[in-house]
Amino acid sequence: SIVNVGSVGLFRYSRIFQRTGQQIPTKVACIRDRDLVPANTPDDMQGHLDCSGDMSAEEVAKHVAGLRTEDDGNVRTFVSDHWTLEYDLAAASWPLATLMHQAVRSAVASKTIWPTEERIAALDEQARQEVQQWKEDGRSLTDVAIDIYKPLRLNRASKPVAAQHAARVLLDTPIEDEDLPAYLVAAFDYLCMPEA
Template identity: 55%
Template sequence: MATNSSLQHALERLELTFAPEQGRSVATRRGLGYNNALFMAAELLLLGKQGFSPLLLIEEPEAHLHPQLQSRVVDLLTERSSGSGAVQVIVTTHSPNIASSVPVEQLSLVSRGAVFSLAPQHTHLDAFDYAFLSRFLDVTKANLFFARAVAIVEGAAEAVLLPTLASCLGHSLSRSGVSVVNVGTVGLFRYSRIFQRADNTILPIPVACITDRDIAPRSADEAMRKKLPWLAELDDKQVAKHVAARRKHDNGSVRTFVSDWWTLEYDLAAASWVMATVMHKAVSAAAFSRTAWPTEQDLAGIEETATKEIETWQLDGDCLETAALKIYQPLRLGGVRKPIAAQHAARLLRGTVLRPEDVPPYLVDAFTYLCGAPRR
């Protein structure tokens, strides 16, 4: 039998109490999740009293628990699985909250009936990667552990826009079980190495790292180029070397899809006049949004003006590269936010059917890799 003091300690770790609040009975305060937490705490205490090496198996401890209590349960399980009288605990979960609370090296992926340990001897992750992931792999990114396929992107703009863009091409990221993970421009390949095995086993989980080429086009002036490589100063071999460097981490199920020219927004505008029109409307709306969120009437006026400007550029003989530079300039130099432009672009594209030739080839290839053939 567990002592009162040990039971009290376990309850304190979970921040639970039996004391009724004024005017409310204990029975009305305790739900299924609360009872599950109490049961796990009791089992841990009882197992700790056994003379043999105890083992506790828990299926989905997150059931009926709000996220904060899930973290408390993980803390308790971690505490009781170390030190004297330790209990070996094996947990299965579908909770990103729990997955993000446990060190990556203590996790195992389960996919198509196979188990893949993420311990150091089994992955391409090194000590710096594990330390990095312990800092940055939060609950919003931990959904990658439960995905059928993973798109790792560099920013919020990609995370906002790519699902809608894929849908316009006949793909459904949600139906295909694709998690889009925004890593915020850093550590793209630290996350992808989670899925690369030391023995070169190929996980049945396609992982697409979607990244910018970051080579300024020939017509970009010095202000637009900033410190980026300039296509006018590179030959084909140098460009190929630049792209190959971005793909050097590819291995197993991990593939890197590099933009065809510069960056997501520029490449979309340069892909076709259809996308140039969408992006010009979106960037114009984002520029307006710096001071106030546009009303439907505002948007109608903004979009009409943007459409007329596109038509004028075409009549003047502008090529797509020139138009794309004009469209991208407010994002590059004018302080217009890319995520807001992506939000407007997603709104404009919703329900639209696009042809593959309307969209940058690297995105078409990435969507096909993640989802298979498009469905119409």
């Protein structure tokens, strides 16, 4: 099962699966944002978050370890590689950058009224062409991911609606393990691999 806990703390829910002594035999993977902005993040997107570029490797490691302090029993927390799930997906690979740009563009268009199938198809194609042009222009995935994530960060689109569109696009998008952020692969491995 995938459970969206919204902005409520993950551990209010994961504690249900934590016991002293014998554990409930259900693995729980908590997907958590790192909430440190990358070095190239514009001021209007940084908000109150610290910048990982201004921190030492030890400070970043300590921050990430602090996000896992509630792990116990079969509950494990998998912290995003860079910032948030949406940003990290866009920064992970060109196929995911395309998928996320299509999802976010459609979410922006869905803010006031749900677009027609024709409008969504046109938005998907425009987004695909734009990402292809960025790639041909030699832009880095991290810079592209900032542009893709910006409407979500600045509340110009809904993250849940973007997730709906991402799920729609994913149905027709071949994604390989190497396209995914490493922490998501680790979370799926934890959940799906049999005990050794």
